[in-house]
Amino acid sequence: MNGVDRTSSRVAIEVRDLVTHYGERKILKGVSFDILEGEILVIMGGSGSGKSTLLNHLLGLLRPTSGAIRLLGVDITKAPPREMQALRRKMGVAFQGGALFSSMSVGDNIMLPLREHTRLDRKTMEIMARLKMEVVDLAGFENLMPAELSGGMIKRAALARAIVMDPKLLFCDEPSAGLDPVVASSIDDLILRLRDAMGMTIVVVTHELESAFKIADRILVLDKGEIIGLGSVDEIRNSASERIQNLLHRRTEEVELDADAYLRRLTGEE
Template sequence: MTNPESRIPNPGSQEPIIDVHGLEAYYGRRRILHGIDFRVMPGEIRVIMGGSGSGKSTLLRHLLGLQRPVRGSVKLLGVDVSHADARAQLKLRRQIGVSFQGGALFTSMTVGENVALPLREHTQFDENTIRIMSRLKLEVVNLGGFQDLMPSQLSGGMVKRAALARAIVMDPRLLFFDEPSAGLDPVVSAELDELILQLRDAMRMSIVVVTHELESAFKIADTITVLDQGNVLLTGSVDEVKASDNQRIQDLLNRRPREIEVDIDDYLRRLTEEQA
């Protein structure tokens, strides 16, 4: 069977911008990720989908280098994040943007100060240049003129866009977006989807989006990876995911609850191990 990852179009380079091989992760003795293989090519929008507890957040933390693999490897922009020294990791982080689910704006700073923060931390630009660059990025996300407001004065959608402006202020090659549509009304969600597509096309960045919003995923994704209980069920196009005959994928797409089976022997074994 052909690996779906090998069918992803490659617009400029033969090297994947993300290359994960055999990734395993554990919390205590419980294995969360089961040998994940995951590749993202330059210019691609990859959506990671799955139900609660599927391993999406754990995979994202490994991709960001916040957790080290128990087994396997994670390479971003050709750098093995598990073995890179501090200098290499700092250089790598300057080429990556992250927009967190809740925005993660600093409440004691204005919107403009939040967006400018990466420039102040990682560049030697003068204040006038930093101010111009941060305001340009606010214009990109349709927040021009809002730089002097505090985060508490913004709506939920505006907070998401301000966080996105901060994530792209250093023109990263790779952008991670965690649940961009969470908590937003349908109109604002659609606007944010369009913004993600425009960013990819205008700035030629690769984007990884973790989401459970099906409509958003189907609109923006070049490729979708579906996770379930720490395993990759399928990696393919939107049409391939929709047409899959995998029962778990169809349950996810059609919002059907899964049947929960309790294995008494397994429960007692795990209980005994935890007490030991």
């Protein structure tokens, strides 16, 4: 793995004091971190930790209560639509479920961003899409419909679509979740190759420990809306923090039971 030189690389993503709510409930409680150009940052956390919320904010899909998110120097909490549109051309997203259009062939799904955002010749677009299908090992499947693909193929097709524009920033939500170990490992290898060949900055949200340890330059661990760890694979793996170790070893934290509050919740008398 090439990794990144932390002393000379530029910041690609900057998050400062990010606070978010769903209704009255605070989800992210003042989150700050940087991601360097060419770095692979893996965001980990248990269910309800805020990791999906954080990803949605990085994608500009949600508006935070306060704080700043700068992608390639653009503060997406304040950027006008035209600037956001230009930025989106430099971003690729592979959603957890693939988010492929079921009425379009795999090839058309992958080519879609090119048709939406460029005026390239049709032949160029077709070759670009097929190149990416080669890269994700889906060569020859362009005429299939998404419903005809296996889970691993859907994830790879989603990844091909995410990278078809050669984005500077690539976001992957659970890219290997639910896949058999061999397929999952091949997706991890692919993410590493994309970074090494294209210099992409990559953010991966995952709860797959093995995958995180394999691909991450750094791991960010979220718990209850706060960063409880941010460091290299070794730093996180060897962390003395009980909360991090609980998460890594999938131990459930023992929460002290407030019997009165519990009964009120169950009976709806809150």
